[in-house]
Amino acid sequence: MxxxxxxxxxxxxxxxxxxxxxxxxxxxxxxxxxFGEDAALPAELHPIVEEKKDILLKKASKIGITVIITEKVRSIKQQNELYRQGRVKEGDVVTHAKGGESYHNYGLAFDYALENQEGELIWDIHYDGNNNDKSDWFEVADLAKDMGFTWGGDWHHFKDYPHLQMDFGLSIRQLKNGLRPKAK
Ligand SMILES: [Zn+2]
CATH class of the missing domain: 1.20.5 (Single alpha-helices involved in coiled-coils or other helix-helix interfaces)
Structure with a gap:
């Protein structure tokens, strides 16, 4: 028994x-x-990222901040070109990611800037256009983080203040291998 x-x-x-x-x-x-290793790269932002980006702009607008999206999807070629900047090309280093190694390449990241009262595009992270003693730039980052975005300003190795991404739990290696987040 x-x-x-x-x-x-x-x-x-x-x-x-x-x-x-x-x-x-x-x-x-x-x-x-x-989709396997030959998976095509998207020409547009992932639909969920696109939708959340629009919600973020509305939320920011409600507290008196005008957010401008300066960059969305980047091709491998554009990413490599950007990687050259500050290395073999003039300018400041703006990325540590080569082609295929940025979430921009997979439609999962975008960059933002602010528009000041004069209607100018600015990258001043201390700007307080809505006069609430808080940096508008950080306010936008906080709104985004509450929505599930990862903010490049939180990175320790390389601060990328304009950068927001949503990785859906996927690493660059998984994305390179052809895994993609489903649309819904
Ligand atoms: Zn970026």
């Missing part, structure tokens, strides 16, 4: 184990699509 109970228990554990693996696999499958 005892022997049978033990056998049953062993089987229950084995079945439970495989059920959990199947559930985990399906959850990954529900969130992502695997």
């Amino acid at each position: 005892k022997k049978i109970n033990k056998d049953i228990l062993t089987w229950v554990i084995i079945i439970l184990f495989f059920t959990l693996i199947i559930i985990a696999y399906n959850q990954v499958n529900n969130k992502y699509t695997d």
Whole structure:
């Protein structure tokens, strides 16, 4: 009798184990699509990122901040060109990502700037146009972070203040291998 109970228990554990693996696999499958290594790169922002970007602009506008999106999707070529800046080309280093290594390449990132009262595009992170003693730039970053964005200003190795991205839990390596977040 005892022997049978033990056998049953062993089987229950084995079945439970495989059920959990199947559930985990399906959850990954529900969130992502695997297009393989030759996966095409998007020409536009991911629909969810696009939608959230618009909501962010509205939220900022409600507290008196005009946000301007300066960059969305970048091709591999554009990314490589940008990588050259400040290295083999004149200018400041603005990215540490080569082609294929930026979330911009996968439509999952965009950059922002502000518009001041004179209607000029500015990158002044201390600007307080809505006069609430808080930096408008940081206020926008906080709104974005509340919506699930990662802000480049929080990075330690290289502060990228204009940069916002939504990675959906995918690493650059996974994106390179062709995994893409599903649209809905
Ligand atoms: Zn960026």
